[in-house]
Amino acid sequence: MNPEMTLPYGDEAPRFESRPVWCGRGSTVIGAARIGAQAWLGDAAVIRADGQPVTLGERFWLGHRSTVHIATFDQGTTCGDRVTVGRNSVLHACLIGSDVVVEDDVVILDGATIGDGAVIEAGATVFPRSDLPGGFAYAGSPAKAIRPVSPGEAAERAERVRERSAEGIAPDTEPPGETDPDVFVARTARLRGRVGLGAGASVLFCCSLEAEAGPIVIGADTNIQDNTVIRTRGEGVVIGRDTTVAHNVRIADCRIGARSLIGIGATVAPGTLIADDVMLAAGSTTDPGQILESGHLWGGRPARILAPLDAGRRATMLRIVEGYCRHGRDYRRAQDEMAG
CATH class of the missing domain: 2.160.10.10 (Hexapeptide repeat proteins)
Structure with missing residues (x-):
């Protein structure tokens, strides 16, 4: 197999x-x-x-x-x-x-x-x-x-x-519908309900975006990495442009600003407001309704300010976004060739 x-x-x-x-x-x-x-x-x-x-x-x-x-x-x-x-x-x-x-x-x-x-x-x-x-x-x-x-x-x-692991999670792996040619959605991702993707956005392998109630809106050039789960049961999720949501992140109804990075395995609780230009460290969690102010590295369980978002971290965040824009184009081409 x-x-x-x-x-x-x-x-x-x-x-x-x-x-x-x-x-x-x-x-x-x-x-x-x-x-x-x-x-x-x-x-x-x-x-x-x-x-x-x-x-x-x-x-x-x-x-x-x-x-x-x-x-x-x-x-x-x-x-x-x-x-x-x-x-x-x-x-x-x-x-x-x-x-x-x-x-x-x-x-x-x-x-x-x-x-x-x-x-x-x-x-x-x-x-x-x-x-x-x-x-x-x-x-x-x-x-x-x-x-x-x-x-x-x-x-x-x-x-x-x-x-x-004897009992699987039985993901729905039917190919997603037609998307804008500037957008990449992996064939093993699952999108349900009102999901909007900005130009250059990418949703990678085995992600699950389920707009059960409010919509999910993903900004331009934002990347949602493998096995991230975004689910709405209230007002919805809005993520700004040029933002990275790393692998295996869990996101409920919230707002995430532009040019931010949500680290690997983080959990964003309902009602969280993450401002523009924020880095949330891997494995961190937010409390329901928590506000993460701009210009800082946040981390911990629950998240707290750890350090300023200095030039080096900002450059890393930008490099990741640019890299995933390239990945999206490469993966879309490879996926289309496989299907064709």
Whole structure:
């Protein structure tokens, strides 16, 4: 069984050492991904190697709505053998040893290294460039060692993670309808209800945008990255132009300004107002009705001001937007060629 969608990126196409054991609905593999024997990919699992390689060892298990990605200009992602990843987790430009268990709702960020036999407990955030030795259980944000892993514990917890994946999420993966030629919507994304996309906007693989009540309005050149879920049950969601919403973000009825960045695995609660020119750090949450003022890096649970939004961070945010505009054009062309 093969992924529902595979696409080359540049001259690189995904390569599996052998046919995967299972590929769920909406599963997507892009670019220079090299995946070992006996892989298991859950529903809406995304592996995206568009600019750097992703190398995954034997018996790699990627749970439902989880994402493996790279830092386009800097670093790929490498995992050893028998790595198990739960639901709604993100491995981003990191190095992971063998026999590691990454439970549900975990974010592992750029440059992090995790040793053999470690367990990353549910809800943890591994900060950039962290070095977590093997043989320990880690929890919290930032993830810290809480105790040694007992003999056989990692294998037992891996089995529990896999058992929870017996019931899929059954995403609706019917191709989206016709969109403006300046817009990219991945074939494995799901858009329902009143969803408006500005010119140059992109909605990437396995995203779910559900306007159950109020509308969802996405500004020009804004990118919504893999496995992000936006759902309205009230007034709706409005996101300004030139904004990045990273992988596996959860957004309810709110307003997000222009030129902002919502980090990997963040949660934006109903009634939140995020001003223009805001960076919300990966793994952060907002409180219902919270206001995030312009010109700052916010982070934490709940979010608080961490630092000014300096020139370096602003330049990074702009570079991401420009890169995703290019990605959108490239992916639309590749997707159209595959369909044609």
